[in-house]
Structures are given as C-alpha cells and as structure tokens.
Amino acid sequence: MTCVFLAACAAHFPVDDRAWVAKGERHPVVVLKRGKARLFREGNPIVFPGAIDSILGNQPALGDPVVVADGSRKPIAWGVYNPTSLYAVRVLQSEAAAVRCPDAILDPEAAIRNAVASAASLRGVLGLGVQGSGTSVFRLINSEGDGLSGLTADVLGDVVVVSCTAAWLQLRRPAVESALRAVAAGDVVWRTNPDLLRQEGLEIGAGESEAEPGKVVEVEENGVLYGAEPWGQKSGFYADQRDNRAVVRSLARGREVLDVCCYSGGFALSAALGGAARAKGIDSSDQAITLAASNAERNGVADRCTFERAEAAAYMDEAFERGEQYDIVVLDPPKLAPNRKALDRARGKYVSLNRKAMRLVRPGGLLMTCSCSGAVAQGEGLEPMVRTAAEKEGRSLAVLREAGPGPDHPVDPSYPEGRYLSNLLVRVL
Incomplete structure (x- = not known):
C-alpha cells in the first residue's frame, strides 16, 4: 500500500538524506531505531528520546511538526517535537489516522480542531451537556484518550477549565481556545503548571498565568447541584x-x-x-x-x-x-x-x-x-x-x-x- 503521507504530501516526506539536504525547507524527519516502529504503527502517541536513531534535515524547534519514520525511513506518523522533554515527539496522527483525516497532515492547528470536534461529538453521544440530561459538568478533552497529549478540559456549566501541561499546546493556546469555543459556550479558564512547562523547555511569563479569581459556578451532576471552583482542586470538580x-x-x-x-x-x-x-x-x-x-x-x-x-x-x-x-x-x-x-x-x-x-x-x-x-x-x-x-x-x-x-x-x-x-x-x- 502506498504510504498516505507520501501520497498526500510527497513534497514534505523525503526518505533519503541526499533529497533532504537539497530540500532544506521540508519538514524534519525523526527516524526511529530499528525494531521501535511497531508501537507507533499501533497508535502509541509518545516517542521517547531513547527510541530515536537520528533526525534528518534541520534540527526542529520546540513544537515544530515532524515526520516520524521507521528504521528504513518509511514515514509512519507525524507529531510535534520537543528537544527538551522526555516526550520527544507527541504523535498527532498515525498513518491510519491520516487516511481518515488527510486535511490535518503536518498541521497541528487542524489536528487540534479535529480532535476537539471529535471529542465533543463523543460527549454528545454519551448524553453529556445535553439540555435536560441533569448533568452539566464533565470531561471534554482527556489528553491522549482524545488525541491531544498534554491537555485536559472539563466543562463546568458555562465555563471550560483547561489544564495544559505540554509546551506544544501552550504555544498554540489561541488555536485551542478557538476550537473549544466552537463546541462549548462560555468562558475558557486556562490553567498551567509552570514547573511542568519548564521541564518541557518553556518558561511562562508573569502575564501568561492568570491569578485565581475565586469564582464559583453552579453545576449539576445526575441531578445533584454543586458549587464548583474553576481554580480549585484539579479543575474545580x-x-x-x-x-x-x-x-x-x-x-x-x-x-x-x-x-x-x-x-x-x-x-x-x-x-x-x-x-x-x-x-x-x-x-x-x-x-x-x-x-x-x-x-x-x-x-x-x-x-x-x-x-x-x-x-x-x-x-x-x-x-x-x-x-x-x-x-x-x-x-x-x-x-x-x-x-x-x-x-x-x-x-x-x-x-x-x-x-x-x-x-x-x-x-x-x-x-x-x-x-x-x-x-x-x-x-x-x-x-x-x-x-x-x-x-x-x-x-x-x-x-x-x-x-x-x-x-x-x-x-x-x-x-x-x-x-x-x-x-x-x-x-x-
């Protein structure tokens, strides 16, 4: 079967060094050690540094999209790179996922939009957030389980509380917030962990981490009423x-x-x-x-x-x-x-x-x-x-x-x- 990445984005997927050197504008390729590719073909979303053999092309910067290739340099996935973190690549699409959603290949913002929309669709199937369901508080995004490694988002009535622990998402905060507002009405409260982001190689300035406002919102779960604090423990609920x-x-x-x-x-x-x-x-x-x-x-x-x-x-x-x-x-x-x-x-x-x-x-x-x-x-x-x-x-x-x-x-x-x-x-x- 022809690799979907090569078929859909041939210009971006060099598979030998000479072609890559001649086309420096192409996306970097993270080549896995031989024998390490099976996990990622099966959908594992995290590439650790020890699984990487080499990087072809220019050294990718923090949050850059990269191709992931097996030991024979055949592309099998793509994700976002981090030169500092133990999570060297957070995979956003395997080849199978790219077949289903080719519009998102090597486009992190599109991958974010698609993942948030898919997650919202699932919660609708589960009857969560539906008027008259008796439940207005639930998990909307569950990190790797919803295809967005490093992000959780909980709906608390008319507030969405985001917990961001990954630099690639912090760098794309506007895209995340826009995608969330497209599926959930109300305010977005963005919570970060500066220590975890520092481990990811990203320093958060004083103006990037909001102070606790002490707001309490009323939510309902299975007919039980709660006051929830978006800046409280966990996400507030x-x-x-x-x-x-x-x-x-x-x-x-x-x-x-x-x-x-x-x-x-x-x-x-x-x-x-x-x-x-x-x-x-x-x-x-x-x-x-x-x-x-x-x-x-x-x-x-x-x-x-x-x-x-x-x-x-x-x-x-x-x-x-x-x-x-x-x-x-x-x-x-x-x-x-x-x-x-x-x-x-x-x-x-x-x-x-x-x-x-x-x-x-x-x-x-x-x-x-x-x-x-x-x-x-x-x-x-x-x-x-x-x-x-x-x-x-x-x-x-x-x-x-x-x-x-x-x-x-x-x-x-x-x-x-x-x-x-x-x-x-x-x-x-």
Missing part, C-alpha cells in the same frame, strides 16, 4: 467519579455513610439524596468543607449531611475510639504514588488508610475505596492492597465492583499510561 457517586446514591437508602477526603462533598451528598439516614464528610481543607456545606444547603439536605474539617487518618482513628460505625464508608485519598518509584512507599499508606476505614465499617457493610495514582491503576491495582488491609484487620472481603472513571475519560488502548483512577467496592465481613 472531580467529574471522574460521577458514575461511582451514582452507585453510592443507589445503595444509601436508610444507611449511615462516611465520606473520607470528601472535597466538595460529592459522595456524601449523593448518599443523602439517595435517602441515607445520615451522611458525613471530612476533608483537611477549610475551603473544601465550606464548599461542601454550601452544597448540602443547595440540595436541601443539610439536616442529614454534615461536614467537618479533619485529617483523614487522625479522624478515622478517633472515630474508631469513639465507637463510630457506618454502613458505607467511602475513602478517596489524594494521589499517594505520583510515579512507579513512589509506589512501594505508597503501598504502606494505602494499606494503613484502608485498615482504618475498615474499622469503621459495620460487619456486612460496604467500603468504596479509591486511588487516583496511575502507578496503581497501571500496575497491580488497588485490590491486593485492600486484601492486605483486610487480612491485617481480621476481616473478610467480597469484591462487588471494580471501576474507573466514566466514559467521558476515554483511554487510548495503545497508551495504558492514560489510566489513573481505581475504584473498588467491597463488602466487609
């Missing part, structure tokens, strides 16, 4: 737990529920609206507790849904000493293993926290325990650590459900590194 909160709501009638690390109160509120006799949330952040309490008022459940500022481990120890017991405990701690190197130390923390949570679960009650660490989701998973916690507590478990985020958080099957959220529901005997 943890839309990835939407389906898991719905499960707690379906199980809560007549039960007593504890929500540990509750942030804006999602699990506790869902339980209360599901008919829980009592729901309580704890979080270490004063700001989170204030927001959660206001959300209880919004939903008319403040009489049965209360919140308290406390450190998770200390609170669970003290609650156990007081003899507190619950029918359902939800444990959703912050990221404890930011990378695989940290997993061994984090494993002990997960076991300890789950032991403390189990002590508060009545025999036969339920524990929903979570991890937002990619190292856990991509490795052994959460279940072995929860089993260890149960063994140490002399409790038995029955696994009822294993889940991750909702379908608005798609994952590229050729890039499992995109998986991060683990959610495990167990019965504790």
